[in-house]
Amino acid sequence: MSHQEEPELASPRSKINAPVFFTAAVLILLLVLYAVLNPENANSQFSYVQTHIVDNFGWLYVLAVALILISVTYLGLSRYGNIKLGPDHSQPDFSYPSWFAMLFCAGMGIGLMFFGVAEPVMHYLAPPVGDAGTIEAAKEAMKLTFFHWGLHAWAIYAIVGLILAFFSYRHGLPLTLRSALYPIIGDRIYGPIGHAVDVFAILGTVFGVATSMGYGVLQVNSGLNYLFDIPVNATTQVILIVIITTIATLSVASGLNGGLRRLSELNLILAFILLVLVGVLGPTVLLMKSFVQNTGSYLSEIVSKTFNMYAYEPSKGTKDWLGGWTLLYWGWWLSWSPFVGMFIARVSRGRTIRQFVIGVMFVPAGFTLLWMTFFGNSAINLIMNGATDLATAVQADSSVALFKFLEYFPFTQVLSIFVMIMVIVFFVTSADSGAMVVDMLASGGDDDTPLWQRIFWSALMGVVAISLLFSGGLSALQTMTIASALPYSMVLLLSIYGLLKALRIDAYKRDSQQTTTLAPSGNRNPIPWQRRIRNIAYFPRRSHVKRFVDEVVAPAMQMVGDELQKQNITSQVVEGDNDKKMIEVDLGEDLNFTYGIKLRSYIQPAFSLLDIKDEDRNEEQKYYRAEVFLREGSQDYDVMGWTKEQIINDILDQYEKHLHFLHLVR
Helix, strand or coil: CCCCCCCCCCCCCCCCCHHHHHHHHHHHHHHHHHHHHCHHHHHHHHHHHHHHHHHHHHHHHHHHHHHHHHHHHHHHHCHHHHCECCCCCCCCCCCHHHHHHHHHHHHCHHHHHHHHHHHHHHHHHCCCCCCCCCHHHHHHHHHHHHHHHCHHHHHHHHHHHHHHHHHHHHCCCCCCHHHHHHHHHHHHHHCHHHHHHHHHHHHHHHHHHHHHHHHHHHHHHHHHHHHHCCCCCHHHHHHHHHHHHHHHHHHHHCCHHHHHHHHHHHHHHHHHHHHHHHHHHCCHHHHHHHHHHHHHHHHHCHHHHHCCCCCCCCCHHHHHHHHHCHHHHHHHHHHHHHHHHHHHHHCCCCCEHHHHHHHHHHHHHHHHHHHHHHHHHHHHHHHHCCCHHHHHHHHHCHHHHHHHHHCCCCCHHHHHHHHHHHHHHHHHHHHHHHHHHHHHHCCCCCCCCCHHHHHHHHHHHHHHHHHHHHHCCHHHHHHHHHHCHHHHHHHHHHHHHHHHHHHHHHHHHHHHCCCCCCCCCCCCCCCCHHHHHHHHHCCCCHHHHHHHHHHHHHHHHHHHHHHHHHCCCCEEEEEECCCEEEEEECCCCCCCEEEEEEEEEEECCHHHHCCCCHHHHCCCCEEEEEEEEECCEEEEEECCCCCHHHHHHHHHHHHHHHHHHHHHHC
């Protein structure tokens, strides 16, 4: 499963994919003007649409998210788990700590700060069924919180990231949302349909980040007022948005390996420190017991809760609760998944599917559930022991719930300032990762874009947030974004089918390569055994391997190509980057066959350096191999020293295996 040559998405002088860039910019302007000039009407219209969707298609949300969770779990456990998100020889771009930090901050970070205390307490005080304020209500509150913030949310992010990373890094498609549709519509992703999908993703990301920034700034302002009596007014909020946007712009301008990675790592360290402090200063033993019990209860009821529509308790209260909590969360995670999923794909190149699923779904979910236990159970325990003012504060204004909660701990002022710093850094990481994703979407998947483009999108989100904050249009666009999750979920389910289809083909291809010969067969142009030993013990320099490729490999490829031409089979020998020689056979509608030789460097083993002088041994001693590359990546065997006839036979062996693979998938 792969595409042939994709059309250019932008001119060589410009990184802009014009149809996407300008269409998205104009639509953002029009929608913001609508929400700013007529916020009440916009909110009314979008709220009507969302209410209609929740009432009539809530079951579809629930079913879609359930299928997504099942699909991601299956992919992580199945034989497809060994397939890499990239060529077979690719290595991850980031270490595990950096990777986890960026996943956590982009996907969930800021929500934990505001809902870690608030949501468990709200469920405890107003459960969907049963009596409030009881032991059973406390247990149910934690199970529901785990349900909303656990595996389902991360599975939604994971499937989008997995689809995009697989088709982009393994099959050479652009790293934009359009690539998810490749199994369904093929090369038409480069036309109007693909442009429309990317525009949709940009709108969702810009409005999602901008609305979160707007609401978040209101909460930051409330926290500053609570701590330092800084007034809650428009001036303060504008200053906060400008500061956050400026820091995010500087971060996104410095690139993924610069500000964004460092800020993400800083935030994860701060979050871990705060988690440990709450655990140590709070009821430590109770929290550890609660975490074990909460996890067990969550896992034991995950199936029933996943499919629970409260169909047998059709009271207005349960219906409103389902629409105001579970379905709202599912819609919100889905609406954010183009942004978060694409960002996750960008930082996950070189991971296997199994590593990806474990790293994206299980590790962040585990940390999230531990966080919810420490903050949620601590808060509920305080309320059960008489902290009625905490319950009142949460019900009155959830934005100050965390600060009110910290009043019951030593060093309240220090902890509260620490939390404020975390909140601001979380906002910055959300804003700069959002700007990076939008920039890539508007550039056809190119992440090496001019500085002004990254600054443009980062600044635009700040301007949108300020505009909507003053007009009261934040709620309208948030509602629109969540409502758009319904049609998007249907597209996502089709994309999952396409991914499974592509993985099946990829698995056939891998199976067909299992019998790859690591050296020429003995009955094919045998060489003296003494020469074989010399070849094994030889650690050639780059110039030697380069000369071998030019004098032996290239003529062998040309001879095969000439013979194929006589059989009316189109082929060509081309020279790629880094001294890579390649023969490509055009098979029409089927997947083309490619066979390449590429120079790869390695560090010499210690035994080969015994005769090297001490002063030279300090230098890094390298040797080179002429490795065979197919479309899937390196095959990890070296042809240096082979004869021309042996190279020809190896090309034909791989060609026959490729034809057999095409036979299997027809």
